[in-house]
Amino acid sequence: MTLEVDGLTHRYGNEPALEDVSFEIDAGEVVGLLGPSGCGKTTTVQAIAGHVSPTEGQVRLRGRNVTTDPPETRDVGVVFQESTLFPHMTVGENVAYGLRPAGYGPDERAAIVDRYLELVSLSDQREAMPAALSGGQKRRAELARALAPQPEVLLLDEPLSALDRGLRDRLREEIARIQRETGVTTLYVTHDQETAMALADRLVVMNDGQVAGVGRPRELYESPPTPFVASFLGRSSQVPVTPPGDPGLTLAARALAGDGGDRPETDVTCLVRPDDVTLDENGGAGEAHALSGDVARAVDMGTHYEVRVELDAGGELAVETRAEPPQAGERVVARVDRDDLLLFGN
Amino acid sequence: MSGYTGRLRRDSGHSTLLVPILLGGVLIAYFGVPFVTFLLRTGHADVLAGLAEPGAQAAIRHSLLTATIATVVATGLGVPLAYVLARRSFAGKRLLEGLVVLPLVLPPVVAGAMILTAVGRFTPLGSTLAAVGVSPTQSLFGVVLAQTFVAAPFVVVTARAGFAAVDERLERASRSLGYTPLETFRYVALPLARGAVLAGVTLTFARAMGEFGATYMVASNPRTMPTYLWVEFIKGGLDSTVPVALALLAVTLLVLGVVQWFGRVPAVIDR
Numbered sequence: 001m002t003l004e005v006d007g008l009t010h011r012y013g014n015e016p017a018l019e020d021v022s023f024e025i026d027a028g029e030v031v032g033l034l035g036p037s038g039c040g041k042t043t044t045v046q047a048i049a050g051h052v053s054p055t056e057g058q059v060r061l062r063g064r065n066v067t068t069d070p071p072e073t074r075d076v077g078v079v080f081q082e083s084t085l086f087p088h089m090t091v092g093e094n095v096a097y098g099l100r101p102a103g104y105g106p107d108e109r110a111a112i113v114d115r116y117l118e119l120v121s122l123s124d125q126r127e128a129m130p131a132a133l134s135g136g137q138k139r140r141a142e143l144a145r146a147l148a149p150q151p152e153v154l155l156l157d158e159p160l161s162a163l164d165r166g167l168r169d170r171l172r173e174e175i176a177r178i179q180r181e182t183g184v185t186t187l188y189v190t191h192d193q194e195t196a197m198a199l200a201d202r203l204v205v206m207n208d209g210q211v212a213g214v215g216r217p218r219e220l221y222e223s224p225p226t227p228f229v230a231s232f233l234g235r236s237s238q239v240p241v242t243p244p245g246d247p248g249l250t251l252a253a254r255a256l257a258g259d260g261g262d263r264p265e266t267d268v269t270c271l272v273r274p275d276d277v278t279l280d281e282n283g284g285a286g287e288a289h290a291l292s293g294d295v296a297r298a299v300d301m302g303t304h305y306e307v308r309v310e311l312d313a314g315g316e317l318a319v320e321t322r323a324e325p326p327q328a329g330e331r332v333v334a335r336v337d338r339d340d341l342l343l344f345g346n
Numbered sequence: 347m348s349g350y351t352g353r354l355r356r357d358s359g360h361s362t363l364l365v366p367i368l369l370g371g372v373l374i375a376y377f378g379v380p381f382v383t384f385l386l387r388t389g390h391a392d393v394l395a396g397l398a399e400p401g402a403q404a405a406i407r408h409s410l411l412t413a414t415i416a417t418v419v420a421t422g423l424g425v426p427l428a429y430v431l432a433r434r435s436f437a438g439k440r441l442l443e444g445l446v447v448l449p450l451v452l453p454p455v456v457a458g459a460m461i462l463t464a465v466g467r468f469t470p471l472g473s474t475l476a477a478v479g480v481s482p483t484q485s486l487f488g489v490v491l492a493q494t495f496v497a498a499p500f501v502v503v504t505a506r507a508g509f510a511a512v513d514e515r516l517e518r519a520s521r522s523l524g525y526t527p528l529e530t531f532r533y534v535a536l537p538l539a540r541g542a543v544l545a546g547v548t549l550t551f552a553r554a555m556g557e558f559g560a561t562y563m564v565a566s567n568p569r570t571m572p573t574y575l576w577v578e579f580i581k582g583g584l585d586s587t588v589p590v591a592l593a594l595l596a597v598t599l600l601v602l603g604v605v606q607w608f609g610r611v612p613a614v615i616d617r
Contacts, residue, residue, distance in 0.1 A: 051518050071521040084519035088537050097533075101524030149524065 001063070002027045002185045003048065003153050008057035010043055017043045018054065019209045025153065025185055032200030032217075033189045036232070040209040041189045042081075045157045048187070049078050061152055072101065077151035077184075081158040083138045085130035091141050092117070092126040098149040116144040119178060136167050143175070147182055154179075154186045160195065172198060193233050197221070205229050223342075227269050230342050236271040237317045239291065239341075269344040274320040276340035279307065280333045281326055291334045293317065298325040309334055387588055396589025405574035406593055412489040412570060413554035419490070420498035420550050425543060428502045429531060432509035450499045457495055458563025465491065465564075488565030496560050497553035501546035508542020509535055548605045555598050 003025040010018040018040045025031045033041050046052035048059050050071035058067045066074050077098075085094050092113050099109045117123045120140035130138060139159055146154060156175070160168045176199055179186055190196050196203055197217040205213040205220065205228075213220055213229040224230035227238075280290075293311040305325040309317040309332060317334055326332050396402060431443060449457055465472045465482040475482050482488050512535050520530040536543070558572035566573055571594045578586045 049518075049522055051521070070526075071518070072524050072526055074522075076522060078519065078522045080515055080519065082515065084513070084515045086516060086520075086534060086538075097520070098523030101529075145523070 001025070002029075002061070003187070004058070004060040004063075005044065005048065006058040006060065008044065008047055008054050008059070010040075010047060010052065010054045010056075017209055018047070018057075021057070021206070021209070021211055023204045023211060023214055025187060027185055028183045030179055030186045030188060030199055030201050032196035032203045033187055033206065034193060034196040034200075034203050034232070035191065035206035035212070037191055039206045041191075041206055042157060044206070045078070045155050045187070045189055048153070049076050049155055050074050075149075075152045077146035077149065077154045079139070079142045079146050079154070079156045079159045081161055083130070083142065085133075085138060085141055085145070087130055089130075090126065091122060091128050091130065091133070094130065094141060095145045095148050097145060102149040112148055116148045119147070119181065120144045120174075135163055136171055139163070139171055140174070143178060147178070147184060150184075152185065154184045156186065156188045158190055159188075161190070161192070168195075175199065197233070203233075205232060207232070227271060227342075227344050230271045230344075234273060235318060236273050236342065238315060239270045239272050239311075239313075239317065271342040271344070272317065272336050273340065273342070274306075274318040276336055277317065277319040277321075278335050279309070279319055279321060279326060280335060281330065291317065291336075293332060293334065295326045295328050295330045295332055297328050384588075384591070387585065388592065393589045393592060396586070397593060401569065401574060402590050402593075405569045405571045405590060406597070408486060408489065408568050409555055409571040409594070410597065412486055412493055413551055413557075416490050416493035416497060416554040417501075417547060417551040419494050420501050420554075421543075421547050424498050424502040424546075424550075425505050425536075428505035428543075428546075429509050429535060431502075432506045433514070446502050447499055449496050450503075454496055454557065454559025455563060458492055458560035461491055461495055461560060461564050482564075484565050484567050486565070486568060489561050489568070489570055492560035492564040493554035493557045496557050497550045500549035500553055501543070504546030504549060505539065505543045508539035508546075511542070512538045544605055548602055551601055551605075552598050555594065555601075 001024050005024070006022050008018050008021040010016075021040065021044055023031070033044060035041050043052060047054045047057075050066070050069060054067065058065055060066065061074065061076070085091075086097065089097065095113045095116055096109050099112055104112060113126070114123070117126055120143055122137060122140055122144065125133060125137060125141070130141065133141060143159075159175070160171055163171065172195055175188075179199075188196065188199055200217060202215065203213075203217050203220055204211060207228045212232075213225045215225075217233075220229055221233045224233060230236050291309075291311055291313065293309040293313075296308040296310045296316065298308075299306045304320050304322050307319040307321060307325045309319060311317055311334075319334060397406075427446070431439070431446075452460075462483065463469065465475065465488075467473065467476060467481075467483055472482050480487060482491060516534050516538070517530050520534045521527070525533065556572060557570075558576065561570055562573050562576070569577065571590055575587050575590050575594070578590065
């Protein structure tokens with residue numbers, strides 16, 4: 001195991017920031033640390049890098065407990081959210097900066113700088129000052145600087161959040177390529193689930209200072225362990241669930257029945273993904289795995305239509321469809337495959 | 347709409363500048379007039395003869411020596427303090443900061459009196475120093491003590507502002523790239539705050555060169571340029587101050603110019 005975070009707990013004064021956070025990263029793996037703003041991602045990264053001393057818990061690098069070690073002895077590369085290129089050094093000097101403490105001589109340093117500038121396609125900017133670089137070039141230069149000393153772990157703390165969308169998508173591809181070429185063990189911190197799902201081999205989803213779920217992106221998306229993970233990874237609507245027997249709620253009732261018998265007393269949360277719902281203008285309520293309601297509105301999103309259905313049983317259901325959608329006010333029946341229902345016992 | 351923005355533009359272009367120009371103009375004129383009238387006096391005085399006086403030459407040597415030592419001491423002790431004040435918070439920090447600026451608000455004569463109460467000839471510290479052959483009063487060492495006390499806050503306060511303006515994340519990046527806190531200070535914080543530190547050094551030197559009140563209290567002898575000027579003024583009136591005053595002005599301006607040139611310090615505020 002390259003990196004182990006074990007029972008990490010941290011408080012800023014009396015303000016709890018992390019609560020028993022544990023996860024592991026294997027050699028060469030890319031793990032996405034995903035969660036909303038303020039969920040404790042950055043504190044986790046700071047604790048791994050050594051810029052924050054956790055109140056409790058351990059950080060281990062290749063089995064070595066580094067929890068109380070200073071940052072300079074940890075062998076952890078960091079790319080921060082905002083640019084931290086040294087403004088008084090050229091791009092080349094920035095990339096070379098970490099090589100001297102790593103013990104490389106001047107000739108080796110020059111060769112390594114060449115190699116990493118080439119890796120991030122910045123060979124022409126070697127003599128440029130950071131202020132002369134574009135936003136994307138700055139990010140690439142920082143990536144080269146963090147990678148050049150060949151750290152055991154690379155921490156990327158929201159490296160693309162400050163960039164506009166087009167650039168973000170391109171750089172995301174580039175980061176994926178650079179990671180493949182270097183094979184560096186990477187923790188990628190982001191609040192953007194699209195980026196996390198695209199880059200990461202595994203995800204650690206955080207909420208409110210705690211780990212809400214760990215797994216492969218597809219697994220977590222398809223069978224999320226908690227309602228939070230379900231709603232954070234992709235969109236979903238909550239479908240009201242009441243005890244079986246109520247004719248308006250056969251969907252959930254049948255689902256529960258299919259889930260292993262009659263559990264009328266169990267308090268259950270049922271979530272549905274918008275693209276798992278099909279809409280039917282005919283057919284009565286009471287049908288299997290179907291919910292009836294009125295269309296509240298239908299919006300053309302370019303690639304698909306976004307339909308909001310006001311359910312008879314209460315609540316609103318978001319539906320994504322590529323077919324011509326029903327008009328606002330029309331009666332519809334929403335159907336969901338039994339396997340696509342996301343059920344959580346509370 | 348266009349009328350509104352037009353009015354805005356006109357306002358910011360002229361009338362909003364008019365007031366500061368008028369007010370600042372009065373101040374600039376007030377700075378400039380005594381300067382010019384003083385320089386006009388040089389016609390009446392024999393500058394070269396005044397500077398040839400052995401007393402004047404000794405005063406110039408003493409001032410250059412003591413102000414340089416005071417500046418080096420103030421910088422060596424003050425810059426690390428400035429960095430800590432900019433980066434750390436700790437109990438009693440406000441008190442410490444108050445202590446650092448105290449010499450700035452204290453009348454120099456009072457500062458001199460206070461120094462005498464600490465290191466004067468009949469104090470424990472003063473007599474101990476005298477016993478090992480170091481006289482803290484009526485000596486060049488005493489001049490340095492007075493100058494350092496009065497001038498050191500300039501380098502501390504200015505450097506502190508410079509360090510505070512350096513993004514702390516740059517220092518974290520440096521740490522994560524394998525550099526200790528001391529190396530990070532050397533390679534990141536200090537170069538980036540260089541302008542402010544040099545500005546502080548310059549101010550400290552200029553203040554030490556010009557120091558009179560505390561110096562006169564602690565060490566009226568040997569003479570520095572300011573104390574020599576005072577004695578000359580008492581003896582021979584205004585005209586007899588002109589040669590050394592010009593020399594003091596010239597030396598201070600020269601040092602300011604050299605430091606600014608090497609440090610490439612932007613006029614007043616860094617960037």
